[in-house]
Amino acid sequence: MNQHTLLLVACLLAAPLRAAELQLMSAPVRIATPQESAGLVSRLSTLDHRQGLGADYSFRISSQHPGVTGQKITRAQHTYKGLRVLGSESVVVTNPAGEIVGVSIADRRPGLAPSAVTPGGAPTPDTPAAPATPADTAPAIGTDEAIRIAVRAIAPRGTHRWPPSAELLIYPVMKTVRAPSAAGKSEEQLNATDLQEVVDRYALAYLVQLRMAQDGKVIYFDVVVDARTGAIIQQWPALQTVIGSGNSQYNGVVPINTTLSGAGYQMLDASRGAGGKFGAMAITNANHSSPNNPDPGGIYTNAGNTWGDGQQYNGGSTSNANGQTAAVNALWGLMNTYDTNKNVLGWQSLDGNNTATYIAAHVGTGYDNAFYDDSCRCMYIGDGDFFLSLGSIDVIGHEMSHGVTAATADLIYAGESGGLNESNSDIGGEMVEAYARNGGSGGAIPAAGNDWMMGKEISRSGEPLRWMYKPHKDGSSPDAWSVNLKNLDVHYSSGPNNRMFYFLSQGSSADPASDYHSPFLVRTPAAMTGIGSDKAYRIWFKALTTKFTSSTNYADARDKVLQAAQELYGTASKEAIAVQRAYAAINVGADIDEQGGGGGGGGGGETERLVNGGFENGVTGWSGTTGVIGNFNGQDAYEGARYAWLGGNGRRATETLTQRVAIPADATSASLRFALHIDTAETGNTVYDRLMVTVRNANGGATTTLATYTNLTPADGYQLRSFDLSAWKGQTVILSFTLREDRSKQTSFVLDKVSLLTR
Structure with missing residues (x-):
C-alpha cells in the first residue's frame, strides 16, 4: 500500500441530464x-x-x-x-x-507488450519485436536479503514503523519513444501525445515496501531490487503529503458531530463511516507522540460539548480549550470531506465502502507536516512551527483524497503518475473547501468558496504552497507538460494537471499577461470556457475511480478524462470539448474550437470524420445492410438508444455496414475507435462466425483487414477497440464491418460509438 504526505516544507523550499441526475x-x-x-x-x-x-x-x-x-x-x-x-x-x-x-x-505483460503501441493497444507501423520474455523466474537472492539491500540504501539507521515486505514480481523497465508523427519535432515542440511509454526490458525483481522512521522523520519508500543481482532498479517515496459547537482556528464557530459518553462527550462521529479502528470517524490526541513512530492516542473527550478557543496552539496542554482547537479543525475538515463526496458523488468515506477513518492531532513538537498513512488509513497533523497548525480545510481534504486514490487507481507515486496522484489530492482539497465554505450541504459543488491555492491559511507569510491556476508562481512547478515532467518531484509534476482542472472548471484568459492565460490555446475563442467546479469534479472523479490504472500518465489521463466526460454528458458535448481544451492548455493533446469542436487537419484539434457513428440518426451516413441499425429486444446500446446488431441470426447470413470517409493529408493522426459486444451460442474451439473490420482506398487498391472477431472471443459487455489509420492520410477510404454467420447457432456482434478522429 502507498502512504501519503503533503510534503509542506519541500513545497515551499523547492444536452443530457445534469450529472447529479445522470450518474452517482x-x-x-x-x-x-x-x-x-x-x-x-x-x-x-x-x-x-x-x-x-x-x-x-x-x-x-x-x-x-x-x-x-x-x-x-x-x-x-x-x-x-x-x-x-x-x-x-x-x-x-x-x-x-x-x-x-x-x-x-x-497491458505490460511479457510476450504481449510490443515496444511501441497506440493508446488503444494496436501496434504502430514498423513496430519492433516485443522485449524478451523472462526465461527463468527463480530469484538468486531471497526476500530478507532484498529488504536488507533496500534498508541500507534508504534508512540504514532507521526503525520499522510497520513490518517491511518484499514481493517477487516481473518489473517492466520502461522507456519513452516518439510517435512516428513526431519524428521531426524538436524537444520544445513536443506534446504529451507525441510520446509513448514502452517496455524496454523485463526484470525479475522484488518490490520492497519500507515504512520506517529515522532522525525524527517518517521515511516511507518503495524500492525495486533486482532479484538476480541485488541492484536497485528504481525507488520512490511512498509517504504522500498534503452537532456540538467547535471554535475552529480558520473557520470561526462550526458545527461538529460528537457522541455523548457517560457524563461527557467524545469526538466520535457515528453518523459518518463504520468499522475501522474506532468504529466511526474519530479525532484522537497524539499528544506530541514522536513523528518517528506516532501513536494516535485516545479519542478526544470533553466535559461539555463546546470545544476549542479558535487560537493557534500555544505549546501547552493538548487537551484544554487551546489544545482542542486543532481537533476541531480536524473534525470539521473530516466531516466536510466525507459529506462532499457522499452528497455530491454518492461516494462513501475514502474507499467508497464507508470504512471509517481517523485523524490524530498534535503529532510531534512544532512538527511542520501533515500526512496520510494508508497502512492505518488515517491522517496525522502537526502543530507547525514555520507553519501554523496544519489542519486547514484544504489540507485535510488533500490528505483524505490520498486515501481515495489508494483505494482506487493507486497511482504509483513516481513520475507522471505520481504527479497525477498529488494533483488529485489538490483537486479534492479545493472541492472540499468550496463545499464547506458554502454550508457543507447540497448535492453539488458550489461555484465559489475556494481560493484555488493550496495551504494558504497555514502559511504564516500568507504565501500558499501551490497556485493551481498558475503553478509556476511557486518557482518550481511547471505550468505545462514537457519531456522533463516525469523527472520532477511529484509535488511539482502535479502542477500542469492542477492548471488543467482550474481551466476546466473556471476557464482561461485571452490576455497573454494574465496568470490565467495559456499560450497553447490557439483555437477559438482564445479564452476557453469553463464548465464549473461541479461538472469538472464529477468528470475527474469518474475517470480516477473507474478508468485510471496505477501507471496512468498525462496522455492516458487526458484520454480517460475525455471518456468520462463523453459518458456523462455526450460525445460532442460542451463538457467533452472543454476537457480537450483544458488538456490542450497544458500541452497534452491539440486544441480545438469550442463551437462544434472543429478545426482543420494537422493544425487543429480532434475532428470527427464519421457521420452518425452512434447510430442515433438511424441509417444516416451508412450503406449496406442498414436494417441492422436500430433498437431491438435482446441487446442494449453502449450509449444512447440505437446500435448496429450484426449477426444473431442462427443461420447462414452475410451483413455489411460501410461508410466512405476522407482523411486529410495534413492530419497528424487518425484513429478509428468503436465499442463492440460479442455474445454467442456456439461451443467448442472452432471458428464458425466472424466479424471483419476492413479499410480500403475508395479509388481502388487492396483491402486491409484491421481485425477479425469470432465466436471464440465473446465478452460479457462492450469492449472498446482502437486502430491507427495514419497510413491512409490524404485518402478517401471505405470503412467496412462485415459479418459472416454459419448455418446454426447465433453469434451477435453489436457495434456502437464508431468514431474516426483526426488531429
Missing part, C-alpha cells in the same frame, strides 16, 4: 467471495486463452469498490507465471448480474 457512485459494494473472484479471473483468463495465450498468463484481484450506480469496479492485476507484472492491470466494470460491461487496460 454506487453505495458500498459487497466484496466478492473467493469463489466469485475466482469465477471472474476464470472469465478473464478464458478471453485471454481464446486469443492464443497459455496458462502462463492469469489475473489477481487486488481491490473492489463502487463504480457508478449499479456497477462494481474490480481491479485485476496481470500475472505471468504466477508473478504480478507491476503496473499492468485491468480495471473491470461489472453490472449487478456480475456481467462485464467495460474494461480499461494497461
